[in-house]
Amino acid sequence: MARWDVLVVGAGPAGSTAARELASAGARVLVTDRAVFPRYKACGGGIAVRTERLLPFPIEQVVEAAVSIVQLRHGARQVVSKDGGRPFARMVMRDRFDALLMEKALEAGAEFRPGTTVRAIDEEVRGVRVVADGFEAEAAFVIGADGANSAVARSAGLAQGMYECAAWEIEARVPARTSQSLRESCVLGLGYRPWGYAWAFPKDARLSIGVVLPQGRTRDLRLATQQFIGSLGLPGMEIERAQGHKVRSRRGGERIATDRVVLAGDAAGLADEFTQEGIFYAVRSGQLAAREALCALAEDGLVAAYEHAVDAEIMPELRAARLIAYMFYGMSRHLGSAWLRVARPMGFLWEAFFEAQRGDSSYARELGRAPLLARAAAARVDRR
Numbered sequence: 001m002a003r004w005d006v007l008v009v010g011a012g013p014a015g016s017t018a019a020r021e022l023a024s025a026g027a028r029v030l031v032t033d034r035a036v037f038p039r040y041k042a043c044g045g046g047i048a049v050r051t052e053r054l055l056p057f058p059i060e061q062v063v064e065a066a067v068s069i070v071q072l073r074h075g076a077r078q079v080v081s082k083d084g085g086r087p088f089a090r091m092v093m094r095d096r097f098d099a100l101l102m103e104k105a106l107e108a109g110a111e112f113r114p115g116t117t118v119r120a121i122d123e124e125v126r127g128v129r130v131v132a133d134g135f136e137a138e139a140a141f142v143i144g145a146d147g148a149n150s151a152v153a154r155s156a157g158l159a160q161g162m163y164e165c166a167a168w169e170i171e172a173r174v175p176a177r178t179s180q181s182l183r184e185s186c187v188l189g190l191g192y193r194p195w196g197y198a199w200a201f202p203k204d205a206r207l208s209i210g211v212v213l214p215q216g217r218t219r220d221l222r223l224a225t226q227q228f229i230g231s232l233g234l235p236g237m238e239i240e241r242a243q244g245h246k247v248r249s250r251r252g253g254e255r256i257a258t259d260r261v262v263l264a265g266d267a268a269g270l271a272d273e274f275t276q277e278g279i280f281y282a283v284r285s286g287q288l289a290a291r292e293a294l295c296a297l298a299e300d301g302l303v304a305a306y307e308h309a310v311d312a313e314i315m316p317e318l319r320a321a322r323l324i325a326y327m328f329y330g331m332s333r334h335l336g337s338a339w340l341r342v343a344r345p346m347g348f349l350w351e352a353f354f355e356a357q358r359g360d361s362s363y364a365r366e367l368g369r370a371p372l373l374a375r376a377a378a379a380r381v382d383r384r
């Protein structure tokens with residue numbers, strides 16, 4: 001049976017990033033994915049500029065739009081737009097974006113086995129056995145980057161009891177009558193109870209449109225998406241693809257590492273509760289996982305310290321996003337469409353969002369500017 005330094009399960013942004021960094025440093029890495037690439041991934045495809053800044057190569061070749069305008073909507077009539085002056089996000093289709101990231105991992109020397117569904121892992125004292133359909137391999141360490149339904153997490157007994165919500169995503173051809181503002185803005189629809197939002201992100205000839213709602217309201221996702229499309233004035237669009245997906249969020253304390261197995265990205269629940277954005281955290285956790293595995297390989301050590309690295313570097317940002325979500329959606333719930341009128345003149349709020357998305361600031365730093373508000377929100381959130 002083949003033995004690898006690191007076997008990475010899942011070739012999304014978390015897995016391909018971990019693999020690229022490991023292979024660049026000389027480790028023997030195998031990546032497996034159940035899909036054959038390029039593969040579709042239900043996702044808005046919004047790549048915050050801060051995510052791009054983590055990558056050591058340009059992504060221009062897969063960028064379909066650069067967005068500097070946020071448009072908040074409540075129904076069809078209440079609309080507020082803010083232009084950040086320069087892009088805060090770029091829009092991609094995930095099949096092309098993920099294929100590019102994987103191509104970079106291959107160039108660095110990683111090996112790839114697509115079409116290989118991992119069923120279970122078996123952690124032993126000296127290594128980990130990975131069992132997939134028609135394939136088995138051993139590795140000193142395993143990185144589970146296999147998404148929100150992670151088989152690695154299940155098999156290792158990790159990432160249990162996380163907060164869950166669900167999203168519905170459609171890819172639609174842009175009708176000729178689509179307004180310029182829809183073609184160049186990141187459009188976000190509010191007004192869902194108890195929280196949630198809809199989005200329309202521009203691509204070359206398409207819009208990626210979706211809605212995220214908390215668990216318990218997932219039955220409403222399709223109808224909410226149809227209503228949002230109607231509110232955009234685009235009923236009867238040509239829908240090419242529609243797919244639902246679970247989103248899980250780690251709130252702190254849930255185990256995401258053993259001695260020889262770590263979880264990265266969605267497998268570890270590293271999606272924020274304000275925007276449900278996860279690609280930034282997937283890339284960053286992939287880097288942290290690679291760093292810990294390289295240290296462990298060099299010192300004949302273990303990777304359990306990865307959890308501390310995530311706790312120190314990623315969890316404060318996820319915590320801040322959760323507190324901001326509590327305040328933002330709370331205001332939206334209490335004020336309804338008036339929230340847009342209240343928020344419109346609050347230039348510092350819009351600027352904070354743009355700065356965090358660009359990586360010139362962070363949610364944690366921006367929240368730190370309002371310590372009393374943050375403490376009040378934390379007290380409420382922690383009581384729930």
Ligand SMILES: Cc1cc2nc3c(=O)[nH]c(=O)nc-3n(C[C@H](O)[C@H](O)[C@H](O)COP(=O)(O)OP(=O)(O)OC[C@H]3O[C@@H](n4cnc5c(N)ncnc54)[C@H](O)[C@@H]3O)c2cc1C
Nearest residue numbers: 010012013014034043044045046118146147265266278279
């Ligand atoms: C509808 C929706 C819209 C979103 N929009 C955005 C957005 O606009 N911007 C943003 O930043 N985030 C967004 N997110 C979140 C983002 O999609 C994820 O956070 C991101 O894809 C996580 O990357 P990952 O590498 O951890 O996992 P994934 O991208 O899910 O990759 C996991 C990989 O593992 C493979 N896999 C799964 N199981 C197995 C198995 N058993 N064996 C082998 N391989 C397996 C899969 O085929 C897949 O390729 C959205 C999420 C949803 C659901």
